Amino acid sequence: MYETIGIWVGALFTLAIYSFLYKENPIYRLAEHLVVGISAGYGMAITYQITVKPRLIDPLLSGDHWILLIPGILGLLYITRFIPRISWLSRYPIGFYMGTAMGVGFPLTMKANVLRQVEGAMVPLYQSGMPWYEVLGNSVMILGTLAALIYFFFSKPHKGLFFGTGSKIGIWVIMLGFGATFGFTVMGRISLLIGRIQYLLGDWLHVID
Amino acid sequence: MSAVNIWEKMLNIDRRWIFLGIAVVSIVPFFINFGMPVVTTTEVEDIFYYMDDLGPDNAIFVSFDFAPGTQAENMPMAVAVMRHAFHNNVPVFMTANWPLHHGMMLAAMEYVFNPSTVGFYQEVPFDDWRELREADVTAKGELVEAWENQGNQLSEGALGWVFEGRDYAAMGYAPVFNLVILGMTVSIETQYPVDAHGNSTGEMPMLQEHKSLREVDMALTSSGSGACVWWVTYAREKIGLPIAFGLTAVMATDYYPYLQAGQVIGQMGGLRGAAEYEVLLAENGITPSTDKAFTGMDVQSAAHIFIILLIIMGNLAFFAGGFHKKTLLKGGR
Amino acid sequence: MKRTVPLMIVMVGGILMILQYFIPHQISQTIFAYYTDWTPIILAFALVLGVGSLTRIHSHKIRRKSKNWQYSWAVLIPLYLMPVLAHIWPGSxxxxxxxxxxxxxxxxxxxxxxxxxxxxxxxxxxxxxAFRAFRAKSALATVLLLSAIIVMLGQVPIGELLGKWFPQTGLWILRYPNLAAKRAIMLGVGFGMLATNLKIIFGVERNWLGGAGK
Structure with missing residues (x-):
């Protein structure tokens, strides 16, 4: 019964959203607003029950984890944002997080997004037994990365053999990449629609498996 | 009516006709059911075979890093890997990087443990097997035996028992998830003293055996958000944890650099990636049949053909009507 | 107190965290463990900011009877109802x-x-x-269009049936030219992130201070 009512409610909201395809209407607007309220309310409930209660409130109430008052008070300082006279105090927790997060992220981002990528680009163009399309692919990958980097380098005018030709090759490579992204984007959007049709025709109407 | 007018009319067609067209091509194939084969790629096979080598001594993370908006793509990936893990008795830690993603984790469990799902797993909540735990019966084989000796019977159609705390732990959401990942490289229990059901994680056998991410063998991030990058940056680069990606199609092309550089072991891209994993599961007898992602691939074929036709028709009308030489077209609805 | 101390906190915190990565000493590991333990607790309170501003915006709309103000109730009611329901049924x-x-x-x-x-x-x-805007107006646009069509066909089963070369070429595009373009972007973004990190740590970038007090 619980499941059946739920699926009917879900199906009606699904149709309400699809009604937007014909024309903007009040039911769509209602659903649009509900989503904002529910997601924030859900977030509050989950955050309290899974993080704040077991990691802060319960240990503090048990009486032997007073050191947790430090993160507790720092966290509470966020709320001063709503009190104009002392709102500057909210900069303390923000500053604490900003600084430490930047510090923690620095070496790891350097490794993940820079060093590993440079390392990954160093592949042999040819090895015995390598099929032709891989040889071509590796060449395109290495030269393409360099050319695309040149295209994004705006400190020099894109003229001459190196910067001019390089950036021209770069934009071709980028277009091939964006084309692939567009193809995948189409696939992704259709997949989301498929999910809803499976819900309506399968879970709700039971006309498909 | 001049030829040019026909092209102009065509280009200014009410877009609701296109909407109707896409609706029709997305519904009809469900009733015809072509069942076209899905050929697997190394991107997905690499995850599958890596997973297949794992056993009860290993453990994996399945991170639900997607919201309901992309569940059609991300859910089948997470579900497929969960089923693979349960089949091989690999303990699964489930996390989420955002509150709504926490809900998706619960939805995945509801699906995998639901008796109406073909090939479901029968869940045993943490409290229900407390006695056995206290008697130190925690190894999967003897646990199942002891549990069945207590008079419990596997339901018809169920593929096996899964014990909460032994086979899975629903950890859920924690704020600033990138730092939570970092924190779990030191201790999982500190980041999650209790799970989503309020159970103490410290009492869970799987957590006692795998105390930090350093003692875990893989993390799959089924991701519709940038959280997948956090797993690479904060777990792979910090402690070398093998990462597998399950990405929405929109994101999939962006992360090929990670794949080629060996920072991720494989990647499922969109519904197609999930369908490939389902095919591998079914072909290897891990699930009785393929699931929703595979079924959706017929529709995906029809819709892609329809959109390609739209692109061709749009270009045909544009060039045949000579609009490439003219000023802007009047906009249609 | 209002600006200098937060900037100092950022700088000290940032430098400390960079150093701890390179110095795996017991002390640095302990600091790191405390840090990863406490930060999620602190940041959990940040949610209050979001909920607070959402409440302010919508209650303002209701008070002023702005356009479509009735819908603001659809935001506010579930916003506060959900935590109440969760409190009544924690198991739920x-x-x-x-x-x-x-x-x-x-x-x-x-x-x-x-x-x-x-x-x-x-x-x-x-x-x-796709019908209205995806035009092969130039050579580059044509390349983009062809790449998209090949990849679209390559990703679906029907592409395989139309010709083996669709999936093969599609995968080749993904694995090589696409990879090259995305790696260049990733490197650019990576350097940008690193520069921003340093700018924030050393107080060059201060937008995060916002307008709260002077």
Whole structure:
């Protein structure tokens, strides 16, 4: 019964959203607003029950984890944002997080997004037994990365053999990449629609498996 | 009516006709059911075979890093890997990087443990097997035996028992998830003293055996958000944890650099990636049949053909009507 | 106190965290463990900011009877109802079929369908955009278009049936030229992130201070 009512409610909201395809209407607007309220309310409930209660409130109430008052008070300082006279105090927790997060992220981002990528680009163009399309692919990958980097380098005018030709090759490579992204984007959007049709025709109407 | 007018009319067609067209091509194939084969790629096979080598001594993370908006793509990936893990008795830690993603984790469990799902797993909540735990019966084989000796019977159609705390732990959401990942490289229990059901994680056998991410063998991030990058940056680069990606199609092309550089072991891209994993599961007898992602691939074929036709028709009308030489077209609805 | 101390906190915290990565000493590991333990607790309170501003915006709309003000109730009621429901039925947070609850019901049968359907609307709009805007107006646009079509066909089973070269070429595009373009972007973004990190740590970038007090 619980499941059946739920699926009917879900199906009606699904149709309400699809009604937007014909024309903007009040039911769509209602659903649009509900989503904002529910997601924030859900977030509050989950955050309290899974993080704040077991990691802060319960240990503090048990009486032997007073050191947790430090993160507790720092966290509470966020709320001063709503009190104009002392709102500057909210900069303390923000500053604490900003600084430490930047510090923690620095070496790891350097490794993940820079060093590993440079390392990954160093592949042999040819090895015995390598099929032709891989040889071509590796060449395109290495030269393409360099050319695309040149295209994004705006400190020099894109003229001459190196910067001019390089950036021209770069934009071709980028277009091939964006084309692939567009193809995948189409696939992704259709997949989301498929999910809803499976819900309506399968879970709700039971006309498909 | 001049030829040019026909092209102009065509280009200014009410877009609701296109909407109707896409609706029709997305519904009809469900009733015809072509069942076209899905050929697997190394991107997905690499995850599958890596997973297949794992056993009860290993453990994996399945991170639900997607919201309901992309569940059609991300859910089948997470579900497929969960089923693979349960089949091989690999303990699964489930996390989420955002509150709504926490809900998706619960939805995945509801699906995998639901008796109406073909090939479901029968869940045993943490409290229900407390006695056995206290008697130190925690190894999967003897646990199942002891549990069945207590008079419990596997339901018809169920593929096996899964014990909460032994086979899975629903950890859920924690704020600033990138730092939570970092924190779990030191201790999982500190980041999650209790799970989503309020159970103490410290009492869970799987957590006692795998105390930090350093003692875990893989993390799959089924991701519709940038959280997948956090797993690479904060777990792979910090402690070398093998990462597998399950990405929405929109994101999939962006992360090929990670794949080629060996920072991720494989990647499922969109519904197609999930369908490939389902095919591998079914072909290897891990699930009785393929699931929703595979079924959706017929529709995906029809819709892609329809959109390609739209692109061709749009270009045909544009060039045949000579609009490439003219000023802007009047906009249609 | 109002600006200098927060800037100092950022700098000290940032430098300390960079150093701890390179110095795996016991002390640095202990600091790191405390840090990763405490920060999620601190940041959990940041949610209050979001909820606070959402409440302010919508209560303002209701008070002023702005256009479509009635819908603001649809934001505010669930916003506060959800935590109350979760408090009444703490078990309902975990969902599950055995303990159905209004809290879980609202998430599964209202939030999920609405959000999933909203995203799926994009399928209709991308089809319309493909018809109206995707033109082979130049050589570069043609390359983009052909790449998209090959990849689209390569990713679906029918492409395989039309010709083996569709999936093969599609994968080749993904694995090589696409990879090259995305790696160049990733490197650019990576350097940008590193520069921003340093600018924030050393107080060159101060936008995060906002306008709260001087």
């Amino acid at each position: 947070l975990s969902g599950g079929m055995d303990s159905p609850s209004i809290f879980h019901f609202i998430f599964m049968h209202v939030q999920v369908p609405i959000q999933a359907t909203m995203f799926s609307l994009l399928a209709f709009y991308i089809a319309s955009a």
